[in-house]
Amino acid sequence: MDSTAVERFEAGRDRLASLAYRLLGSAADAEDAVQDTFLRWQAADRERIEVPEAWLTKVLTNLCLDRLRSARARHERAAGAWLPEPLLEGDQMLGPADTFEQRESVSLAVLTLLERLSPVERAVYVLREAFSYRHAEIAGILDITESASQQHAHRAxxxxxxxxxxxGEADPASARRVAEEFLAAAASGRTERLVALLTDDVTAVSDGAGLGRRLLRWETPERVASFVRAGFKPTPAKRRLAGGSPAMHIAVVNGCPAVLAVVGDRVVGAVVLDVGDGKVASLRGIAAADRLARLNEAWRQYEPGAPVIDAW
Structure with a gap:
């Protein structure tokens, strides 16, 4: 393959990766899908491809749909132990963030909700809401009618x-303030302070550091506050598991405020908050090392401010 063809693909790599991430919820799977697309591009009769961007988008989207429909993917996602992979602010895989719809489409809350959609509904939603494709274009990508694309988008x-x-969307300063109040309340040992920061229908999900087969879930402010307090209570066993006494940082993950536990230059845990109207509507705790791999790569290049808590 000549250098021009390689350069043309590389020029669109970040866009393809951000599309694949939204479709699959996994950075590792998204990278694999982009690489598979490159192999198809390498083998294609490129002189007959009139619009390379459209061709690459169609190939990548359908490769992602194949992954979503696979028996392995259905088993993993139905087993109750799946959460979207978190990405640190500035990661190119997060893709376009010019509109509220684009920013929301990459939040962990929405990526989790997309699991309820059929693969085609998910693809239509992402192409339409995050990448502003017209229904005629989506129909061509997915080999469906324009009317079907509109129906899928409406349902999604x-x-x-x-x-x-x-x-509504919280401004960054307000969201960070809520995250700081959340961390202070969690570290204080007073669950009533936490309850006051949670919405009445708050939910919490944790991967249990990847030690179990299923996610752990809590509902109601009182139960979520008890879970958070227990999780943030330091113990020798937790410090051994973390590899030391973590510093606690506030950062932005998938467009949302997050509390990151950091030992040295390694993030060992993330609690991502869904904030609206000055309160936490949901939170997701992720500590499984494989789900934090890409975030850790980015963290090593990141310039965080001073930790909110120096040593937990």
Missing amino acids: RARVAAGRRRG
Whole structure:
């Protein structure tokens, strides 16, 4: 393959990766899908491809749909132990963030809700909401009619809207302030301070550091506050598991405020908050090392401010 063809592909690599990430919820799987797309591009009769961007988008999207439909993917996602992979702010895989819809489409809350959609509904939603494709273009990518694309988009938007718990988009300063208050309350040992920061229909999900086969879930402010307090209570066993006494940082992950536990230059845990109207509507705790791999790569290049808590 000549250098021009390679350069043309590389020029669109970040866009393809951000599309694949939204479709699959996994950075590692997204990278594999992009590489598979490159192999198809390498083997294609490129002189007959009139619009390379459209061709690459179609190939990548359908490769992602194949992955979502695979028996392995259905088993992993139905087994109750799957969470989207978190990405640190500035990661190119997060893709376009010019509109509220684009920013929301990459939040962990929405990526989790997309699991409720069929693969085609998910693809239509992502192409339409995050990348502003017209329905005629989506129809060509997915080999469906324009009317079917519109119907899939309507159903997908309705299902996502029905599952969202928070209000409008929080500005970054307000979201960080809520995260700082959340961390202070969690570290204080007073669950009533936590309850006051949670919405009435708050939910919490944890991967249990990847030690179990299923996710752990809590509902109601009181139960979520008890879970958070227990999780943030330092013990020798937790410090041994973490490899030391972590510093606690506030960062932005998938567009949302997050509390990161950091030992040395390694993030050992992340609690990502879904904030709206000054309260936490949901939170996701992720500590499984394989789900934090890409975030850790980015963290080593990141310039964080001073930790909120020096040593936990």
